[in-house]
Amino acid sequence: MPELTAIVLADGNDGDNLYPLTEDMPLAVLPVGNRPLLSFQLELLQRAGGFSDVIIVTHERHQHRLQAYATEEYKGPLRLEVAVVEEGAGSADALRALRGKILTDFVLISGDVISDVPFQQLADTHRLHDATATVLFKEQPPRPAADKKKARDLDGTDFVGIDASRQRLLYLESAADCDAGVITVSESMLRAHPSLEVHSDFADAHVYIFAHWVLSVLDLKPHFSSAKFELLPYLVRKQFLSTANLSLPLQQHHMGQALSMSSSVAAARATRTAGSDRVRCCCFVVPYDAGYCMRACSISAYMQANLDICRGSTAQFDKAAEPNEPVKEGNFVLKSISADSARGAKVEVGARSSIKKSAVGNNCRIGAGVRLANCVLMEGVVVHDKVNMSNCILCKGAAVHEGASLKDAQVGSNVTVEAGMVVKGEALTALEAGAEAPPPPAGSSPRSLVAARARPRVPSSAWRVHARAASTCRAGAGGRRRRVAQGKSSRAESSIKGLTLSGSAACASSAPICQM
Numbered sequence: 001m002p003e004l005t006a007i008v009l010a011d012g013n014d015g016d017n018l019y020p021l022t023e024d025m026p027l028a029v030l031p032v033g034n035r036p037l038l039s040f041q042l043e044l045l046q047r048a049g050g051f052s053d054v055i056i057v058t059h060e061r062h063q064h065r066l067q068a069y070a071t072e073e074y075k076g077p078l079r080l081e082v083a084v085v086e087e088g089a090g091s092a093d094a095l096r097a098l099r100g101k102i103l104t105d106f107v108l109i110s111g112d113v114i115s116d117v118p119f120q121q122l123a124d125t126h127r128l129h130d131a132t133a134t135v136l137f138k139e140q141p142p143r144p145a146a147d148k149k150k151a152r153d154l155d156g157t158d159f160v161g162i163d164a165s166r167q168r169l170l171y172l173e174s175a176a177d178c179d180a181g182v183i184t185v186s187e188s189m190l191r192a193h194p195s196l197e198v199h200s201d202f203a204d205a206h207v208y209i210f211a212h213w214v215l216s217v218l219d220l221k222p223h224f225s226s227a228k229f230e231l232l233p234y235l236v237r238k239q240f241l242s243t244a245n246l247s248l249p250l251q252q253h254h255m256g257q258a259l260s261m262s263s264s265v266a267a268a269r270a271t272r273t274a275g276s277d278r279v280r281c282c283c284f285v286v287p288y289d290a291g292y293c294m295r296a297c298s299i300s301a302y303m304q305a306n307l308d309i310c311r312g313s314t315a316q317f318d319k320a321a322e323p324n325e326p327v328k329e330g331n332f333v334l335k336s337i338s339a340d341s342a343r344g345a346k347v348e349v350g351a352r353s354s355i356k357k358s359a360v361g362n363n364c365r366i367g368a369g370v371r372l373a374n375c376v377l378m379e380g381v382v383v384h385d386k387v388n389m390s391n392c393i394l395c396k397g398a399a400v401h402e403g404a405s406l407k408d409a410q411v412g413s414n415v416t417v418e419a420g421m422v423v424k425g426e427a428l429t430a431l432e433a434g435a436e437a438p439p440p441p442a443g444s445s446p447r448s449l450v451a452a453r454a455r456p457r458v459p460s461s462a463w464r465v466h467a468r469a470a471s472t473c474r475a476g477a478g479g480r481r482r483r484v485a486q487g488k489s490s491r492a493e494s495s496i497k498g499l500t501l502s503g504s505a506a507c508a509s510s511a512p513i514c515q516m
Contacts, residue, residue: 005106020412026062033309048119090225110206115293131282136207138293169281188240311340
C-alpha cells in the first residue's frame with residue numbers, strides 16, 4: 001500500500017478567474033508552454049517517488065476530455081484514475097465522495113499548481129511532526145520601495161501565523177473571512193507559543209497533506225465544502241484546545257515510525273520535542289528566491305506561467321518537445337519564432353512575421369507581417385496578415401482577421417475578430433466579437449463582454465507578536481509606532497511595510513508589542 005494517496009483537483013479554480021479560457025476547456029488541460037497544466041502536477045508527484053496511482057477529480061462535463069488524456073495522451077509511469085464529483089462540489093465535498101478510495105494519509109493538489117519544490121521536503125515535515133495537516137507556502141518577493149505608498153488591497157490575502165522555526169502553522173485565516181480585517185489570536189495558543197510571526201506575504205500553493213483521520217472530521221462537519229477555506233482553518237484553530245474541549249477522532253503515531261518512513265538526509269537528522277498537543281498543523285515555506293512555485297489561477301498568472309516555461313525560467317520544467325518538422329511557408333521562418341517561444345506541430349508562418357515570447361499550439365496558421373509578443377495561441381488558431389498582438393490569449397479555433405490590433409485581450413474558443421478591429425483589455429466571446437460564430441456549447445450561458453483585470457499583488461507584510469494574553473490584530477493603512485511598558489495592558493499601533501497592526505495585549509517585556 002502506498003504511504004500517501006495522491007489526489008489532483010482538475011477543476012480546482014475559484015470562480016471565473018480564467019474566463020473565457022475555461023468556458024469550453026477543463027482547467028487541467030489548458031496549455032502552458034504547449035503542455036497541459038495537469039502534466040505539471042503529475043511531474044511533481046513523479047519526481048517525489050513513492051507514488052504509483054493518482055486520482056484526478058473532475059466534473060461530469062469534463063470527464064470525457066480528462067479520460068482521453070489519462071488513457072491516450074499521458075505517457076508517464078503513473079496510473080491515472082478519473083473520479084467524477086457533482087458540478088459545483090468543493091474540495092471538501094470531493095474528499096467525502098472519494099472516502100472509499102482513500103486508505104492512507106493523502107496529498108491534495110490543486111489542478112493549477114506549477115512547482116519544482118521537492119515534494120519530499122513537504123512530506124518529511126509532515127511525517128517528522130506527526131502532523132494533522134501540512135501546507136506548502138511560497139514567500140513572495142519584497143515589494144519595491146516605490147510601491148510602498150500605493151493603495152493596499154487585501155483581496156485574496158491569507159494571514160499566516162508561524163513559529164520561530166517556520167515549520168509550525170499556528171494561525172491561518174483568509175482576509176475575506178476576517179471581520180473588517182481583524183484577526184484574533186487565542187490565549188492558549190500564545191501561552192504555548194509566545195513568539196508568533198504573522199505574514200501576509202505567503203502565497204498558499206494549494207498543496208496539502210492531511211492525516212487520514214481528517215476524513216472523519218468532514219463527517220462531523222457536513223457543511224464544510226472547501227478544504228482551503230473551512231477545513232484547514234478549523235484544524236489550525238483546534239490545535240491548542242484542552243482535551244476536554246477537543247471532540248475529534250484522533251489517531252496517534254510515534255516519532256520512530258515517522259523517522260523510519262523518511263528517506264532524506266535532512267529528515268534523518270531532524271528531531272522534535274514531544275508535545276502534548278494532539279492536533280498539529282505544520283507548513284513548509286519556500287523562500288522567495290528559492291524554487292519555482294505558482295498557481296495559474298488568473299489570467300495574469302496564466303500568462304506569466306507560459307512566459308516562464310517558454311523561456312526556461314525554471315530548470316526543472318521544459319516546454320513541450322517541438323516537432324522536427326520545419327515551419328511551413330515564409331521566407332524568414334528561422335528568425336520568425338524566437339528561442340524563448342514554444343511551437344507546436346504543423347504550424348505555418350508567413351513571411352516577415354515575428355513571434356517573440358509566445359506559445360503557438362498545434363495546427364496554428366499565422367499570416368505575413370504578423371507581430372506577436374507575449375501571446376498564447378491554442379490549437380487551431382488562425383491569424384491573418386498584418387495583425388499586431390501583445391499579451392493576448394487566443395483559445396482553440398479562434399481567428400483574427402487582417403489588420404486587427406489586440407492588446408491585453410482574451411479571445412474565446414471559435415471566436416472571430418473582424419478585420420481592422422482594435423481590442424484592448426477585453427475578453428471576447430462568441431456573442432461579443434461581432435462576427436458569425438457558433439453558439440455556446442450546451443449547458444453554458446451567454447456572457448457579456450468582460451474587461452480582464454489582473455488582481456493587484458498582495459502587499460508584503462510580516463510582523464512579530466510577543467504576548468502572554470489574548471490579542472486582537474487589525475490590518476489597515478498608515479499609523480505610528482508606539483512602545484508599551486512591561487506588563488501593562490495597552491493598545492499599540494505599528495506601521496509595518498505599509499500595513500497597520502493594532503492590538504490589546506499584555507507585553508512579555510519592555511520591548512514594543514509589535515516589532516520587525
